[in-house]
Amino acid sequence: xxPGGECRKIIGxxxxxxxxxRLYDNLQPEENDLIVAALEENQGNLSYRxxxxxxxxxxxxxxRSDISNLRFExxxxxxxxxxxxxxxxxxxxxxxxxPVVGNAIYDYIVNERPQCDSDYIFISANKPFIKISxxxxxxxxxxxxxxxxxxxxxxxxGGLHLFRHAF
Numbered sequence: 804x805x806p807g808g809e810c811r812k813i814i815g816x817x818x819x820x821x822x823x824x825r826l827y828d829n830l831q832p833e834e835n836d837l838i839v840a841a842l843e844e845n846q847g848n849l850s851y852r853x854x855x856x857x858x859x860x861x862x863x864x865x866x867r868s869d870i871s872n873l874r875f876e877x878x879x880x881x882x883x884x885x886x887x888x889x890x891x892x893x894x895x896x897x898x899x900x901x902p903v904v905g906n907a908i909y910d911y912i913v914n915e916r917p918q919c920d921s922d923y924i925f926i927s928a929n930k931p932f933i934k935i936s937x938x939x940x941x942x943x944x945x946x947x948x949x950x951x952x953x954x955x956x957x958x959x960x961g962g963l964h965l966f967r968h969a970f
Contacts, residue, residue, distance in 0.1 A: 829968050830965050834953045835969055837953060838966075840951075841947060841950050842861065849946070849950055851911040851914050852911050852915055853947065855907040855911040856870055856940055859904055859908070862904050863885070863898050864970030866890070867937040867941050867964075868890040869896075871923075871934060871937045873924045874887075874923055874924065875924060877924075878908065883899060883900045883905075885900050941962055944966065945961060945962075
C-alpha cells in the first residue's frame with residue numbers, strides 16, 4: 804500500500820518481543836479414560852475418599868481448596884446442587900450434583916468417614932478428625948495417577964488441577 808517503504812521504517816522502530824507460548828500439559832484422551840475407569844472400579848486400591856475427591860475434581864472442576872473446605876451444608880440433595888463460596892475468587896458457585904459425584908460422596912460418608920461432629924465432608928482418617936488440607940486433596944491426584952500408572956515421569960505435571968482442565 805505504501806510504495807515509499809514507510810511501513811518498513813516504522814516496523815523497524817518497534818522492538819521485538821519474544822513470543823512465548825506456554826502449553827499446558829493437559830490430560831490426553833487415553834489418560835482420561837484410564838482415570839475414569841479407575842474412579843469407577845470397585846476392586847481397585849483407591850479408597851472411597853480418594854474416589855470421591857477424584858470424581859469431584861474430575862466431573863465438577865472444583866479447585867483443591869474448595870474441595871477441602873466443602874461442608875455438609877454446601878451439598879443440597881433436594882436442589883441437587885453443590886453451592887459454595889470459591890476461596891480463590893470469593894464468588895458463589897452452584898454446580899449440579901450429578902449421580903456419579905453424589906454417590907461417590909455418599910459411599911465415602913457411609914463406608915469410610917469416621918463418626919465425628921465435624922461439619923466438613925472430607926476429614927482426616929485419624930484423631931483429631933479435622934478437615935483435610937488442600938495439599939492432601941492434591942495428594943489424591945498423585946495417588947490416582949500412580950494407580951493407573953500414568954504421569955510417573957520426573958518433571959511431568961500430575962496435580963489435581965489437571966482434572967480441572969480436563970473438565
